[in-house]
Amino acid sequence: MKSIMFFCIPAHGHHNPTFPVVKELVNRGNTVRFYSFNEFKEKVEATGATFISCDAYLSEVEKEVESGEKTMSTIDMTIVDLQTTAKMDHFLHNEVEEFKPDVIVSDSVCFWGKLTARKYKIPMVVSTTTFAFNKQSASYMKSSFAEIMDLIKGQKRVNAELKNLEQYGYHEKSIMPLVQNDNYTDTIVYATEKYQPFSNTFSKHYAFVGPSVFSDYLPDKKNQRPLVYISLGTVVSNKPDFYKKCIEALRNENVDVIISCGRVVDPQSLNGLAENVKVYSTVNQLEVLSKANVFLTHNGMNSTSESLYMATPMVLFPQTNEQRAVARRAKEMGAGFELKGESVTEIHDAIMEVLNNGKYADAAMSCSDDFRSALGPKGAADFIEAAPHLMPKEDKKNIRREILPGVLQLVFWCVMIAFMFSFKALTGSDKWWIVAIVANVIFPFYKKLVARLV
Known part of the structure; x- marks a missing residue:
């Protein structure tokens, strides 16, 4: 049996899928501490887990966002969450020392959960309550021009917060590893393989368990009227x-x-x-x-x-x-x-x-x-209990998949640039720009070919 720390942000949509999983883990004899917020105390305790309140570390603006009274940009929320991580550092240090968890399960956007696992080198499972996003599935996320500009303008502020976290022992050079999915981290996704966009592009570190639902209801649409x-x-x-x-x-x-x-x-x-x-x-x-x-x-x-x-x-x-x-x-x-x-x-x-x-x-x-027909809460519990999932051969393949396309694309452009500089010597013509046009036409097809081969 394992000692497990669960972390989540103060949002219903991120909490709800975890409750059946936690209940399943507790029923199997695991000890679970759920670091949550007072609003969710009753639901957490109903799973059999020990509820640990984190409300004291929330800013007023986070409470207003959760209540629906206020909205925040992605950058502002990122900064607030990083500041919350700093506030919780001493508290979580004592919790880790006393509880000695075997594994940490952290919501995909819960920075304090992820960073705690990394700081203390504790095996981590990421709980993803939306789709998993990589280079392929990220095509489903379309940001407006205003949102893109907000992200660009806010990057300096985010980097300043990351720098501030170094004094607490969190050494993150970029925000991206905290917000994006990778092929090396054990991850539960509450979607089926069929429903997850580009599910075939994710590694075996991913468990697509489908919706995690507490319900005995079955579809019954026989109403007197719609x-x-x-x-x-x-x-x-x-x-x-x-x-x-x-x-x-x-x-x-x-x-x-x-x-x-x-x-x-x-x-x-x-x-x-x-x-x-x-x-x-x-x-x-x-x-x-x-x-x-x-x-x-x-x-x-x-x-x-x-x-x-x-x-x-x-x-x-x-x-x-x-x-x-x-x-x-x-x-x-x-x-x-x-x-x-x-x-x-x-x-x-x-x-x-x-x-x-x-x-x-x-x-x-x-x-x-x-x-x-999906794995559901039982499949998610199996995956957590088996963490960490060590897959050296799979991880080598993942490295090849991630690095080789970039290398081959760099080679492509080096060859094209070399051809442009030597175009006159090879052809006797000054129309080197033809090579640039052809290269830009060919490149998208080249990328697709490389993706298939790798």
Whole structure:
């Protein structure tokens, strides 16, 4: 039996998939300490794990973001998380010394969990509650120009925070190893191989276990009339005008509507606007989804996975880059229709499209079958108990896969540049620029060829 430290950020979508896994680990006799936040205490303790509160180390702005009262840019959140790591250093040092964990399981964006594992050289398993992102799957993440500029401008500030962490024994030269997936770190992904984009490009250090769900509910869509469920999650749910448009769009349709509006919007301000609509701050989402015929969602990974697990097709309304990636994949699987705008007409037409076209429900059912046949919490627990996964031959292949393409691309351009400089001597012509044009045309095909060969 192992002693295991679990770390997570203060977000429902990152906590929820871990609870069935933790419960499975505890039931097997492992000792688990879950470093979480007071809001999740009851759920953590229900798994049998020991709850350790980290609220004292959260900044006020982090609490506001989690409550939905405020949003932050990626750079600002990165900086705040690095500062939180510094605040927690002494506390976590004492915890490691006293508990002596065999393995650390850290959320993929929980810097203090990852850095603790690295500092004390403790085997680590990364818990990835969205898709795993590498060079191939990162194509699903499309940043706006403003977001790219924010990342560029904020890099100096991030580097300053990394420099500050050196005094605590954390020696990270770049933020990238903390935020991106690699092929050497043991990683659990709560998606199936079929659902994960480019799953074949990840190493054997990855376990695609599928959704981790606490539920005995089964899909049961035999309603007297169609049930429409609307929720934008817990972080970006402060959109009362949008909910009012949804109510207006559906008030005269022969459907029942349930809206989960989050903790910021007062449900009483929306209830009574239409007889067929009921609004709540929170609901038992899995129970509602088991009966719902369509789900208008922000496409958080957790909500989207639960929707497909319950065979519920979706109207896709992503709010962030990560959510856009999840929505794109759901659309590719045929299980969702994208909401292009926020007008009453667009909302109405999108929902009715999914309700009236059976292809979306069929695709959602296919995804449900795939999800329910996955490894699930038991497979995730097996993977954690077996960590670290030592694969010297596999890791050598990974090095070749990562380094060789860059080397061959460098060779390509060296040859092209040499040819340009010697073009006149070889051909007697001054039109060396022809080589540059041809090289730029050929290069994309060359990259694809190298990727296949490697």
